[in-house]
Amino acid sequence: MTRLVRPDAVLVQAVIAGALSFAHLHDLAEAAGQDGWKAWAYPVSVDLLLVAAWHRLRSLRDAGEPSRSAWSWFAVALAASLGANVATAGLLDLRDVPDWLRILVAGWPALAFLGGTLLVHRPTTASAPDPEPEPVLERETEPGVQAAPVPALPSPAPTVTAPTALVAHAQKIAAEHRTRTGSDIDTETLRTRLGVPHSLAEAIAAQLA
Numbered sequence: 001m002t003r004l005v006r007p008d009a010v011l012v013q014a015v016i017a018g019a020l021s022f023a024h025l026h027d028l029a030e031a032a033g034q035d036g037w038k039a040w041a042y043p044v045s046v047d048l049l050l051v052a053a054w055h056r057l058r059s060l061r062d063a064g065e066p067s068r069s070a071w072s073w074f075a076v077a078l079a080a081s082l083g084a085n086v087a088t089a090g091l092l093d094l095r096d097v098p099d100w101l102r103i104l105v106a107g108w109p110a111l112a113f114l115g116g117t118l119l120v121h122r123p124t125t126a127s128a129p130d131p132e133p134e135p136v137l138e139r140e141t142e143p144g145v146q147a148a149p150v151p152a153l154p155s156p157a158p159t160v161t162a163p164t165a166l167v168a169h170a171q172k173i174a175a176e177h178r179t180r181t182g183s184d185i186d187t188e189t190l191r192t193r194l195g196v197p198h199s200l201a202e203a204i205a206a207q208l209a
Contacts, residue, residue, distance in 0.1 A: 021081055022047070028084040031094035032105035042105070045112045046084075050077035056119045073115040080108065162204045170194060170204045 025043035034042060053074035060067040088094065092101075162170075173193050177185040185193075190208075191201035 018047070021085055024088045025081065025084045027088050027094065028101075029105055031097050032102045033097075034105060042108065045109065046077055046080045049073065049112050049115050050081060052116055052119050053077055070119065073119055076111070076115060162200060162207060166194070166196070167204055167207055170208060174208055 022043040025046055026039050029042035030039040053070050053076075057067050057070035057074060060070055087101075170190060173190065174185045177183075177189070185208075187198075187201050187205045190205055191198055194201060194204070196204075
């Protein structure tokens, strides 16, 4: 069964408002000496800059970055659109447009091009490169001495030794941590950075002390 398309009141209102604003911008551009296809291009330029600025503004806000530049260009495009709508409401004689308005209309393409370029190519904070995977070496243990089975005394725990390469890597991590924080690295942080068991991290920390 074919579903009936129900018109959305908000969408209809947006289309009507957009068409009226488009027509006002066209009439103002044409009155300011921009005839032919150029008069029709002005509404497209203003509306596209308005949409691009709003899209960039939302993206920056979602990323937690400063959005002052996007706000500025959004205000410029909104002022151009609102100004054209107000100017064609009978407050301005479109048969005798003042020179300053002709200058503004003629200079708009360069301003819109600059705004669109800055919005698209605005530099963002470069993300830090992913750290190289740190080697995770298996724990090396020395064989413990097998004591005679005595019920009251447990067998001695094996001694944990850290490989030389792993200790050297840990020294670099500790030096970087001291430079960045001003304090010595603790065992838990060292264990997390190296990805080794707690006992091996303690043995490495003892050699770093």
